[in-house]
Amino acid sequence: MSSVIYDRIRRNPKFDQLVQKRGSFAWTLSAIVLVIFYGFFLLVAFNPKMLGQPIAEGSMWAIGYTAEMVMFIFFWLLTFLYVRRANGEFDDLTAEIIKEAQKETK
Numbered sequence: 245m246s247s248v249i250y251d252r253i254r255r256n257p258k259f260d261q262l263v264q265k266r267g268s269f270a271w272t273l274s275a276i277v278l279v280i281f282y283g284f285f286l287l288v289a290f291n292p293k294m295l296g297q298p299i300a301e302g303s304m305w306a307i308g309y310t311a312e313m314v315m316f317i318f319f320w321l322l323t324f325l326y327v328r329r330a331n332g333e334f335d336d337l338t339a340e341i342i343k344e345a346q347k348e349t350k
Contacts, residue, residue: 252345262337269329273322280315 253259288295288308295308 249342249345253341256341256344258337258341258344262334262341265337266330266334269326273326277319277322280318284311284315 295306295311297307299305299307299310
């Protein structure tokens with residue numbers, strides 16, 4: 245693409261909308277991950293005995309293992325959510341922006 249098309253893309257209000265939506269969504273997901281991840285490690289640092297407790301009486305499986313597995317699955321679900329939205333809404337908006345910029349050239 246030429247620099248003229250890039251200029252048209254940057255001036256398109258939908259481009260600003262795309263950047264704003266994608267950025268706020270990514271920052272929201274990042275904040276969720278950081279709060280959960282660092283919260284877990286703060287719990288490990290300040291209350292390790294709680295995480296070492298068995299999940300049920302007589303069980304060898306600790307609460308900490310369960311919490312970590314739940315976090316792992318949750319982070320995969322957040323990744324799936326981002327990829328699904330990126331491949332759907334964000335890609336559709338990107339295609340519209342490019343189509344409009346190329347249409348103005350012809």
